[in-house]
Amino acid sequence: MILILKPNIDDKTREFQRLEKHLSNFQNIEIRVHKVQGAEQVLTEVYLIGNTAALSLEEMKSFPGVDHAVRVSEEYRILGRHKDDHRPNHFTYQGVKFSQDNLNVFAGLCAVDSPASVEKMMKALKENGQVCTRMGAYKPRTSPYSFQGSGKNCLPYVFELAGKYGIKVIAMEITHESHLDEIRAALEETGNPTGVMLQIGTRNTQNFELLKIVGRQQEFPVLLKRGFGITLDESLHAAEYLASEGNQKVVFGLRGMKTNIGDPHRNMVDFAHIPVVKRLTRMPVCIDPSHSVGGRHRSSDNILDIMHVTAQGVIAGANMVLVDFHPDPSLALVDGPQALRLNELPLFLEDVRVAREAYEKRLALFSKQENTVAVS
Ligand code: PEP
Numbered sequence: 001m002i003l004i005l006k007p008n009i010d011d012k013t014r015e016f017q018r019l020e021k022h023l024s025n026f027q028n029i030e031i032r033v034h035k036v037q038g039a040e041q042v043l044t045e046v047y048l049i050g051n052t053a054a055l056s057l058e059e060m061k062s063f064p065g066v067d068h069a070v071r072v073s074e075e076y077r078i079l080g081r082h083k084d085d086h087r088p089n090h091f092t093y094q095g096v097k098f099s100q101d102n103l104n105v106f107a108g109l110c111a112v113d114s115p116a117s118v119e120k121m122m123k124a125l126k127e128n129g130q131v132c133t134r135m136g137a138y139k140p141r142t143s144p145y146s147f148q149g150s151g152k153n154c155l156p157y158v159f160e161l162a163g164k165y166g167i168k169v170i171a172m173e174i175t176h177e178s179h180l181d182e183i184r185a186a187l188e189e190t191g192n193p194t195g196v197m198l199q200i201g202t203r204n205t206q207n208f209e210l211l212k213i214v215g216r217q218q219e220f221p222v223l224l225k226r227g228f229g230i231t232l233d234e235s236l237h238a239a240e241y242l243a244s245e246g247n248q249k250v251v252f253g254l255r256g257m258k259t260n261i262g263d264p265h266r267n268m269v270d271f272a273h274i275p276v277v278k279r280l281t282r283m284p285v286c287i288d289p290s291h292s293v294g295g296r297h298r299s300s301d302n303i304l305d306i307m308h309v310t311a312q313g314v315i316a317g318a319n320m321v322l323v324d325f326h327p328d329p330s331l332a333l334v335d336g337p338q339a340l341r342l343n344e345l346p347l348f349l350e351d352v353r354v355a356r357e358a359y360e361k362r363l364a365l366f367s368k369q370e371n372t373v374a375v376s
Pocket residue numbers: 110136140173200201202203225255288291
């Protein structure tokens with residue numbers, strides 16, 4: 001059960017102590033207090049873990065200080081959707097809203113290789129009205145002999161250039177807790193010119209210790225990529241690790257599944273799961289067409305497969321697109337073959353706009369229907 005306290009009530013107040021005293025009468029109920037930073041205020045949520053069957057929802061709601069109470073089903077207690085659950089499906093970071101109802105594009109470098117590439121990328125983003133990007137500094141690679149990313153040395157220039165070109169949020173993968181400290185230190189050193197969304201890659205989806213560390217801080221939101229060889233349920237439980245440690249600012253990323261059944265694409269595109277994740281959880285859903293498709297295959301209709309699958313994801317309600325670009329893909333140190341070129345950015349963004357408009361038209365169409373389609 002989750003008790004959402006009134007805005008002015010927290011665990012220091014008399015109302016909370018009364019509640020705590022009442023709950024101490026029930027054995028096997030553990031209390032966990034979470035502070036959730038909203039756009040305007042901090043809300044206190046109290047998670048009751050254990051055998052809460054003996055508690056009445058009505059009684060808990062009647063306690064002074066309790067705004068509302070939600071009985072959670074077993075699955076995804078914090079990030080999941082439950083009956084009569086009115087908790088938000090959005091958060092704001094650096095003035096950018098991440099929601100199940102909107103869409104943000106993160107076009108950028110798979111891996112940072114030089115200040116010149118970063119500057120060209122950022123400049124193109126600004127010219128195209130973009131405020132978010134992706135910049136990989138720490139790269140998990142199959143071979144230990146491959147380029148491992150520019151690491152902490154590139155952070156100062158990446159952050160400074162982001163500030164110069166008005167980029168507010170950078171998605172950046174971390175593979176170790178020390179990277180979090182390095183990012184925090186570099187942001188501070190450069191005067192916080194931008195923000196970072198920490199990315200947990202598909203190879204680390206079930207790195208539970210890393211998830212706990214990232215979950216224990218609320219400064220940075222997290223993009224959790226789906227594990228490429230595990231079930232959706234397992235990946236959603238991984239997201240729940242972040243929330244159970246205190247960070248609910250989580251975006252869930254679909255990036256394709258590892259199997260030869262998806263050939264000739266690098267991974268089997270899994271964007272059909274966008275509406276599934278949106279109905280099971282409150283997380284905004286990101287798609288990564290680059291790592292799903294993995295190459296510049298072009299169809300007989302003259303449209304790149306990367307653009308086709310992006311449109312498929314956006315028309316199904318995706319909330320974020322993470323996509324690889326490079327000023328000169330032939331020089332990219334990681335994933336050059338799947339990178340789009342800077343002169344393709346306007347076309348890509350226009351295609352996304354067309355697909356989003358189509359999704360919004362679909363929304364309007366279905367909002368007029370009175371459940372003519374049976375919902376199971
Ligand atoms: C990436 O986005 O750079 C990346 C390595 O993605 P994934 O973890 O999905 O392979």
